[in-house]
Amino acid sequence: xxxxxxxxxxxxxxxxxxxxxxxxxxGVKERKDQPGHYLFDWLNTPEEFVAQYVTTTIPPKxxxxxxNETLFTFDSGDPPKLTNQLPRQENFVLMxxxxxxxxxxxxxxxxxxxxxxxxxxxSLRDRSLIVGMDCMPDEYCFCSSVETLDARTSCDMFLxxxxxxxxxxxxxxxxxxxxxxxxxxxxxxxxxEEARKWRAKKAEAMTAAFDVPVEAFREILKRxxxxxxxRQVAERCYSxxxxxxxxxxxxxxxxxxxxxxxxxxxxRRRTWDSCQLLDFALVAGGHNFxxxxxxxxRHRWHRKFLYxxxxxxxxxxxxxxxxxxxxxxxxxxxxxxxxxxxxxxxSHE
Amino acid sequence: xxxxxxxxxxxxxxxxxxxxxxxxxxxxxxFIQLSRLGFGEAPFSVCSxxxxxxxxxxxxxxxxxxxxxxxxxxxxxxxxxxxxxxxGFPVEKLKGRDVLAIAGGLGIVPLRSxxxxxxxxxxxxxxxxxxxxxKSPSLILFGDEMAGWEKAGLETTVTVDEPDERWQxxxxxxxxxxxxxxxxxxxxxxxxxxxxxxxxxxxxxxxxKGLSEDAIFVSLERNFQCGIGKCGHCQINDLYVCQRGxxxxxxxxxSRTEAVETWAPGKxxx
Numbered sequence: 372x373x374x375x376x377x378x379x380x381x382x383x384x385x386x387x388x389x390x391x392x393x394x395x396x397x398g399v400k401e402r403k404d405q406p407g408h409y410l411f412d413w414l415n416t417p418e419e420f421v422a423q424y425v426t427t428t429i430p431p432k433x434x435x436x437x438x439n440e441t442l443f444t445f446d447s448g449d450p451p452k453l454t455n456q457l458p459r460q461e462n463f464v465l466m467x468x469x470x471x472x473x474x475x476x477x478x479x480x481x482x483x484x485x486x487x488x489x490x491x492x493x494s495l496r497d498r499s500l501i502v503g504m505d506c507m508p509d510e511y512c513f514c515s516s517v518e519t520l521d522a523r524t525s526c527d528m529f530l531x532x533x534x535x536x537x538x539x540x541x542x543x544x545x546x547x548x549x550x551x552x553x554x555x556x557x558x559x560x561x562x563x564e565e566a567r568k569w570r571a572k573k574a575e576a577m578t579a580a581f582d583v584p585v586e587a588f589r590e591i592l593k594r595x596x597x598x599x600x601x602r603q604v605a606e607r608c609y610s611x612x613x614x615x616x617x618x619x620x621x622x623x624x625x626x627x628x629x630x631x632x633x634x635x636x637x638x639r640r641r642t643w644d645s646c647q648l649l650d651f652a653l654v655a656g657g658h659n660f661x662x663x664x665x666x667x668x669r670h671r672w673h674r675k676f677l678y679x680x681x682x683x684x685x686x687x688x689x690x691x692x693x694x695x696x697x698x699x700x701x702x703x704x705x706x707x708x709x710x711x712x713x714x715x716x717x718s719h720e
Numbered sequence: 721x722x723x724x725x726x727x728x729x730x731x732x733x734x735x736x737x738x739x740x741x742x743x744x745x746x747x748x749x750x751f752i753q754l755s756r757l758g759f760g761e762a763p764f765s766v767c768s769x770x771x772x773x774x775x776x777x778x779x780x781x782x783x784x785x786x787x788x789x790x791x792x793x794x795x796x797x798x799x800x801x802x803x804x805x806x807x808g809f810p811v812e813k814l815k816g817r818d819v820l821a822i823a824g825g826l827g828i829v830p831l832r833s834x835x836x837x838x839x840x841x842x843x844x845x846x847x848x849x850x851x852x853x854x855k856s857p858s859l860i861l862f863g864d865e866m867a868g869w870e871k872a873g874l875e876t877t878v879t880v881d882e883p884d885e886r887w888q889x890x891x892x893x894x895x896x897x898x899x900x901x902x903x904x905x906x907x908x909x910x911x912x913x914x915x916x917x918x919x920x921x922x923x924x925x926x927x928x929k930g931l932s933e934d935a936i937f938v939s940l941e942r943n944f945q946c947g948i949g950k951c952g953h954c955q956i957n958d959l960y961v962c963q964r965g966x967x968x969x970x971x972x973x974x975s976r977t978e979a980v981e982t983w984a985p986g987k988x989x990x
Contacts, residue, residue: 445757445758447757447758449798450739450798451757451798451800482950483950485949487948487949488948489946489948489950622950622952623950623951623952623953624945624946624950624951624952625945625951625953626760626761626945626946626951627760628755628757628758628759628760628761629758630758634758637757637758639755639757639761644951644952644953646952651952651953652942652943652953652955652978653943654941654942654943655762655781655783655784655787655941655943656783656826656915656941658915658916658941660942660956660978660979661978666978670955673957673958677958678955678957678958681958682958
């Protein structure tokens with residue numbers, strides 16, 4: 372597919388209005404309490420949508436995997452009664468997703484649908500239309516190191532800023548259908564040239580980078596012998612779990628019950644969890660299989676760049692840099708990765 | 721719930737029947753997720769054999785909120801069950817072989833599903849040698865069933881760490897009776913269920929007896945939340961225990977570092 376159009380800024384506003392008339396739209400908004408910071412949230416009005424933004428604090432995976440969701444409500448009678456709380460049943464639009472986050476949604480499609488599959492993620496994905504948006508990096512971004520600079524997977528349409536509006540790529544028939552009432556102009560060579568320039572400028576502006584290709588880094592982790600570096604990183608880490616909470620590809624969760632005040636009825640809910648927390652791998656007998664902080668730090672890197680990489684054929688890091696921005700101890704994923712690379716080189720020389 | 725009994729100061733034994741006359745359809749060594757609504761859900765090994773499919777048994781130690789709530793249940797109460805999950809004991813590999821089953825503490829609970837299977841299908845293996853160790857005589861589980869096990873041809877040894885004045889059996893760690901057991905290593909399969917410290921010493925002793933790594937199986941305890949390889953809690957390095965375990969062949973664990981605390985003492989843990 373990938374047939375191109377040019378859409379003006381005014382018509383893009385119309386498109387968002389159209390989406391908003393037809394159903395809920397989760398889009399990028401500026402935080403009222405923190406100007407200059409952005410979040411994915413349900414739009415109250417189409418005008419709230421911000422097209423050009425620097426990466427949000429929380430990734431858009433929350434459209435399909437909310438941080439806290441009720442699975443069912445219960446009433447403990449005889450017999451007890453369970454009422455399944457289905458995920459959102461109406462179609463919705465997710466608007467303004469950067470390439471790193473598109474790649475992450477695709478990665479979670481793979482993880483959650485691998486048999487035996489999880490059911491809530493795919494049911495929400497089936498109801499969604501995703502509009503991607505190209506971006507400019509800040510000093511934390513490193514998508515060119517994990518091959519997601521030009522990711523288009525999982526999106527139905529994709530927008531790149533050009534002089535006379537946006538270059539609009541259409542990637543699915545589902546996306547095509549929404550464009551019937553929108554005025555579009557045909558793409559001309561200068562438009563494509565501008566989009567190419569945007570991407571070149573983006574690649575050039577990327578200051579953070581891994582020192583080796585990501586496949587080579589996987590082999591370095593596999594070879595091991597890096598305990599010294601893990602321990603150094605762990606000395607600074609507070610095990611707060613901010614890295615997991617802000618990661619677009621982390622998908623671990625916890626399941627808990629809550630009683631209502633009457634202790635008769637209540638809910639079972641699922642919440643995001645973090646492998647960096649001390650009790651994540653604790654079992655009933657009191658044994659903790661990753662009790663040492665450095666083991667948990669290593670586990671996160673290994674999941675991103677070794678275990679899931681081998682299981683699904685791609686790294687489970689998309690270069691968004693959110694973990695580095697959010698880290699309460701200023702641990703930077705690119706710095707640590709390059710330190711591991713350097714340590715491995717020096718110890719195998 | 722069709723039966724519930726306190727069998728020690730800390731453990732209850734319970735029998736469950738599925739609503740609508742369904743069968744659980746488990747394999748020996750598999751686990752289920754048991755819920756008591758409002759208190760949560762946690763994994764427990766099924767401790768009865770699938771050869772008795774009408775009902776199934778659990779044996780649960782009180783350690784926290786959920787297990788405390790389970791201890792307060794009575795006959796006729798409802799609990800939630802999901803499962804069975806995971807890969808159980810390698811019953812297909814036992815035919816014609818001598819089985820050396822080693823249980824430490826609560827490890828006897830999952831093993832009882834295999835013991836029941838063997839006593840019901842005596843041709844499922846050749847010899848079945850059970851070595852069971854607990855801290856004290858008061859913690860012995862299924863003591864009243866052992867005479868029946870022996871009658872069915874199982875060779876059982878029980879040892880305790882701290883005997884009381886009435887204890888007439890063996891005293892000491894599990895590796896002692898294991899050392900004395902005469903078994904043909906070329907035809908034996910060892911199955912170990914217990915705490916990490918037991919694995920370390922009992923596995924070394926099995927290897928010492930000449931058993932090969934592919935004839936040693938261990939059942940591991942993890943904090944499973946989902947049972948479908950997604951929630952991440954049960955991971956041993958790259959392995960989801962709820963999918964590939966809880967019963968593992970030793971060969972699957974040798975290169976991994978998070979299976980049993982200090983799996984390879986002295987080795988760089990990375």
